[in-house]
Amino acid sequence: MRKLQFHPCGNFNERYEQELAIFETDFGRVWLWIGLFVLFAVIPVISGPYMLYVLNMIGIASIAAIGLNILIGFTGQISLGHGAFLGVGAYSGAILAISLGFPFWLAVPAAGIITAMVGMVFGIPSVRLKGLYLTIATLAGQFIIEYDLVHWEGLTRGTMGIILPTATIFGMELDSDRSFFYVIYICLVCIALIAVNIMRTKYGRAFIAIRDNDRAAEGMGIPIFYYKLLSFGISSFYAGIAGAIWAFYMISITTEPFTLGLSIEYIAIVIIGGLGSIPGAIYGAIFITGLNEILRWATDIFMNMGISTGFGLNLAALREFVFGLVIVLFILFEPKGLAEVWRIIRSNFRLWPFSY
Amino acid sequence: MACKGANMEFFLQLLVNGLSVGLLYGLSALGFVMIFKSSSVLNFAHGELLTIGAFLFLVLVTWARLPIPFAFLITLIGCFTLGFIVERLFLRPLIGESLIYVIMLTVGLASMFKGLLLFVFGGNLHTYPDFLPEGLAIHFGAIYVPPVYVASSIIGIIFLLLFGLFFKYSPQGIYMRSVADNQTASLSLGVHVKKVFALSWAIAALVAGMSGIVLGIINGTNVHEISAIGLKVFPVVILGGLDSIGGAIIGGIIIGLLETFTGGYISPSLRDVIPYIVLVFILLVKPYGLFGLVEIERV
Numbered sequence: 001m002r003k004l005q006f007h008p009c010g011n012f013n014e015r016y017e018q019e020l021a022i023f024e025t026d027f028g029r030v031w032l033w034i035g036l037f038v039l040f041a042v043i044p045v046i047s048g049p050y051m052l053y054v055l056n057m058i059g060i061a062s063i064a065a066i067g068l069n070i071l072i073g074f075t076g077q078i079s080l081g082h083g084a085f086l087g088v089g090a091y092s093g094a095i096l097a098i099s100l101g102f103p104f105w106l107a108v109p110a111a112g113i114i115t116a117m118v119g120m121v122f123g124i125p126s127v128r129l130k131g132l133y134l135t136i137a138t139l140a141g142q143f144i145i146e147y148d149l150v151h152w153e154g155l156t157r158g159t160m161g162i163i164l165p166t167a168t169i170f171g172m173e174l175d176s177d178r179s180f181f182y183v184i185y186i187c188l189v190c191i192a193l194i195a196v197n198i199m200r201t202k203y204g205r206a207f208i209a210i211r212d213n214d215r216a217a218e219g220m221g222i223p224i225f226y227y228k229l230l231s232f233g234i235s236s237f238y239a240g241i242a243g244a245i246w247a248f249y250m251i252s253i254t255t256e257p258f259t260l261g262l263s264i265e266y267i268a269i270v271i272i273g274g275l276g277s278i279p280g281a282i283y284g285a286i287f288i289t290g291l292n293e294i295l296r297w298a299t300d301i302f303m304n305m306g307i308s309t310g311f312g313l314n315l316a317a318l319r320e321f322v323f324g325l326v327i328v329l330f331i332l333f334e335p336k337g338l339a340e341v342w343r344i345i346r347s348n349f350r351l352w353p354f355s356y
Numbered sequence: 357m358a359c360k361g362a363n364m365e366f367f368l369q370l371l372v373n374g375l376s377v378g379l380l381y382g383l384s385a386l387g388f389v390m391i392f393k394s395s396s397v398l399n400f401a402h403g404e405l406l407t408i409g410a411f412l413f414l415v416l417v418t419w420a421r422l423p424i425p426f427a428f429l430i431t432l433i434g435c436f437t438l439g440f441i442v443e444r445l446f447l448r449p450l451i452g453e454s455l456i457y458v459i460m461l462t463v464g465l466a467s468m469f470k471g472l473l474l475f476v477f478g479g480n481l482h483t484y485p486d487f488l489p490e491g492l493a494i495h496f497g498a499i500y501v502p503p504v505y506v507a508s509s510i511i512g513i514i515f516l517l518l519f520g521l522f523f524k525y526s527p528q529g530i531y532m533r534s535v536a537d538n539q540t541a542s543l544s545l546g547v548h549v550k551k552v553f554a555l556s557w558a559i560a561a562l563v564a565g566m567s568g569i570v571l572g573i574i575n576g577t578n579v580h581e582i583s584a585i586g587l588k589v590f591p592v593v594i595l596g597g598l599d600s601i602g603g604a605i606i607g608g609i610i611i612g613l614l615e616t617f618t619g620g621y622i623s624p625s626l627r628d629v630i631p632y633i634v635l636v637f638i639l640l641v642k643p644y645g646l647f648g649l650v651e652i653e654r655v
Binding site (some may be wrong): 275331 | 455
């Protein structure tokens with residue numbers, strides 16, 4: 001066994017492979033294995049049902065946020081339609097399971113593929129548009145999909161919603177938060193791994209080139225429309241997977257959650273986590289989901305303290321205010337997000353006591 | 357024949373409704389276009405600026421019981437100041453930052469303002485006391501145009517003329533146009549770009565406040581409804597061209613007509629989504645809109 005390497009004192013890369021390596025040192029690799037062990041062996045055992053529910057929601061949000069980060073953070077195409085794509089994923093998963101009797105393990109990837117196709121259709125305006133015009137086009141996409149989900153009643157049952165059968169995988173019924181925890185987090189680990197590796201291939205480099213300067217990228221021979229569409233496809237594939245898992249986890253789905261508000265929440269996750277960082281998407285998901293739960297908890301406490309229910313209603317408004325405030329503060333003071341905060345903390349530790 | 361007459365009347369009523377709704381959209385889009393024109397910021401908080409104007413007026417009229425013209429004036433001054441403060445506190449640090457931060461900042465601001473307004477006023481409908489004289493109404497055969505619409509058209513036309521003159525002749529207006537045209541060049545020619553940004557936000561908030569009052573007079577003030585109009589602005593300005601003030605009015609009227617006719621003849625539920633379907637097509641065919649300036653990009 002080769003000697004584990006923990007502490008580089010500078011940048012001594014000699015080959016491109018070293019530059020591309022996921023872990024600079026074995027330190028990160030060891031911590032990742034420890035982290036995965038804690039995640040799968042310790043956390044599900046010690047957490048109660050509520051904690052597991054929150055963790056599951058974080059996992060689902062992370063999957064979708066990684067997808068959005070590929071589109072916004074790596075390819076530089078701002079999409080305001082991610083919430084609707086999540087809805088497409090949830091409904092395709094549900095309809096496949098109900099009408100065609102697809103099992104869980106088949107319905108989820110199939111929903112991902114359907115959503116990827118829908119995403120690519122709504123990515124077509126990126127042929128001619130970029131920047132804010134593309135953003136407005138995706139905003140229109142959000143409203144059009146939302147309208148279809150509500151009014152295409154033959155397929156989606158409109159506002160009635162759909163009730164899904166219990167998901168089974170390898171003959172096991174996924175009927176508890178704990179079993180879903182394993183499914184969601186195994187998916188998340190695979191998907192994060194795929195995303196990290198996509199970014200190390202020529203596709204990832206093409207995405208980054210398009211983000212940094214699309215004209216120059218085209219000049220260097222990158223077919224930008226093809227790659228933009230691909231990026232829309234991958235991003236909505238992730239949204240579709242997340243949506244379908246959400247649908248199976250929630251058992252019943254309606255069109256209600258998949259609004260512009262959800263799209264904005266996902267952009268907030270990506271920005272707060274850190275644009276162009278895969279772990280950042282996960283930090284952002286933890287932050288926003290945690291914030292939502294804390295605010296809900298605070299609302300409940302104020303309600304129970306016997307202050308009138310009208311005040312409780314106003315607290316929902318206060319929640320919206322806090323949400324907006326967090327976005328604004330992050331953009332003004334730490335635009336690179338939590339990933340950057342984490343990097344600073346880490347390098348402080350490493351360089352201590354000579355941080356500068 | 358009677359049937360045909362009824363059809364004709366229905367058509368005319370839809371036409372009048374569409375024109376008045378469209379004028380309102382155009383009026384709401386004015387402030388949005390002003391901000392975009394000078395600082396290229398896509399303002400998602402525009403609906404909330406409208407709402408703030410409407411509620412400020414409501415507070416002054418119903419709670420402080422000020423006379424109407426006085427309240428109107430104070431609202432406009434308040435909105436002007438608010439726009440100034442918003443630019444100073446939130447937008448100025450972001451000059452030169454990439455698009456996504458600017459967009460998300462306005463989204464965050466929208467969420468903050470909406471949360472605050474809902475916290476103070478709740479989600480209920482509030483109405484102004486009736487103060488417009490009935491004599492303003494226009495009877496045109498069987499078609500009835502309520503006084504509010506007449507008043508709002510008059511206000512809209514006055515403001516349009518004022519802004520046209522302002523941009524054409526006043527030094528500040530010329531500075532604003534020069535900044536919109538080329539920020540670096542105008543900076544090197546001695547235009548105080550930051551001042552121009554602050555002024556354009558202040559003026560845009562003022563216009564938004566005024567439009568908010570008009571919206572409030574017509575439909576009553578409800579936080580959710582008025583702030584939703586902030587999103588209707590997008591199809592309007594894209595159709596008219598993002599940086600064209602006249603285009604905003606014409607785009608507004610076209611979208612208003614489109615909405616009412618779709619609602620009247622095809623299906624009421626399609627009414628709310630048709631502007632966005634049209635929006636996608638405009639973006640694909642003519643992204644800079646009817647009157648927008650085509651951006652030429654040089655590498």
